[in-house]
Amino acid sequence: MSTSRELRAALAAGLAENGGLSDPVWIKAAEAVPREVFAGSYFLPVEGSHPTAYRAVRPTDPGWLEGVYGDRTLVTQLDGRTGADDVGAGPVIGAPSSSSTLPSLVLGMWQRLGTDSGHRVLEIGTGTGYSTALGAHRLGDANVTSVEYDPRVAERAAAALRTAGYAPRLVVGDGLRGDPDGGAYDRLIATCSVRHLPLPWLHQVKPGGRVLVTVSGWSYASGLAELTVTGPGEATGRFLPGYTSFMIARPHDRPPHSALALLxxxxxxxxxxxxxxxxxxxxxxxxxxxxxxxxxxxxxxxxxxxxxxxxxxxxxxxxxxxxxxxxxxxxxxxxxxxxxxxxxxxAGEPHQEGFGITVSAAGQRVWIGEEDGPGWNLPI
Known part of the structure; x- marks a missing residue:
């Protein structure tokens, strides 16, 4: 049976070999941060189930640790309240509400963020704390602030971070408002998706700073955008290649509604x-x-x-x-x-790297090709 250290090394080597991870500092972070401390018990989907059912996998189960170090997303909460330790042995049905995102995506986003030593980073969505730990390992505890909306999720993440030896600044609250104390950050990374860019973010990241966020909506289509802040409350950027999706920030999720009647x-x-x-x-x-x-x-x-x-x-x-x-x-x-x-x-049916986004006092607009090309306003 492989040890955690061996599995971390194998994960980092695999990500480096397939080209997803090239920066040595993030390879070292992948080798150092024990994901099992943050994942704990988790849910895996039951193959072929509809609607999707989940089974709990716990540290006492065979294959638990190997599952932690697979490059996949591990669902850690259903319906905003149910953890894998809260259910029995049989399958359960629910909507994923918190997870440990697949390591290749988390590490790839941190690498893409382009942080340098001394940069201050605001993370929106602490989740399990694994991403937060990666950032703290690279930049130091004092340079990472992470905001989590769900108090129960935040409490578990804080305990896991302490166990793993990290002490970044943690905030419980609405991450769409950014840091409640304000701040002048060099970078912002969001591990949830949003329907539009919250303006507090663009007032708390310095001009010239970078924001990495997934834009989504109520049809749950998604695109990962990289923006440069051009001034207070203003930014512009482009969407990136690939296929990135995150759970939508709870304040941006669609409101509850009754069953649909086709009229x-x-x-x-x-x-x-x-x-x-x-x-x-x-x-x-x-x-x-x-x-x-x-x-x-x-x-x-x-x-x-x-x-x-x-x-x-x-x-x-x-x-x-x-x-x-x-x-x-x-x-x-x-x-x-x-x-x-x-x-x-x-326009030639481009993938999302053919799209850009501009945020200004006039609104938030996604466009094709160039900034003056055809486009659509995001809902504010």
Missing amino acids: PGDERPSLIDPAVLDGWTGGWVAQLAAPSAERMGGGGTQILSDVATGSQARTTPRADGGWTVTQRGPLRLWDRVEEAVGLWRR
């Missing part, structure tokens, strides 16, 4: 194949066009339900090979999606 509306042929929304960037473009809508279904049968207005759009396949779209409510959601997909296609 009659106006019908017409769809101008696009609805299955385009199943692609990573196609779904992203649709979300930009209808930012307060939740997306369900797939393939030729897509459903958009606007949380703010109750507007609906749904597509159904036709016998002749086309699709019918039914729309109702004040927003013609599918009209907006078709227009957005058309703009994206005329």
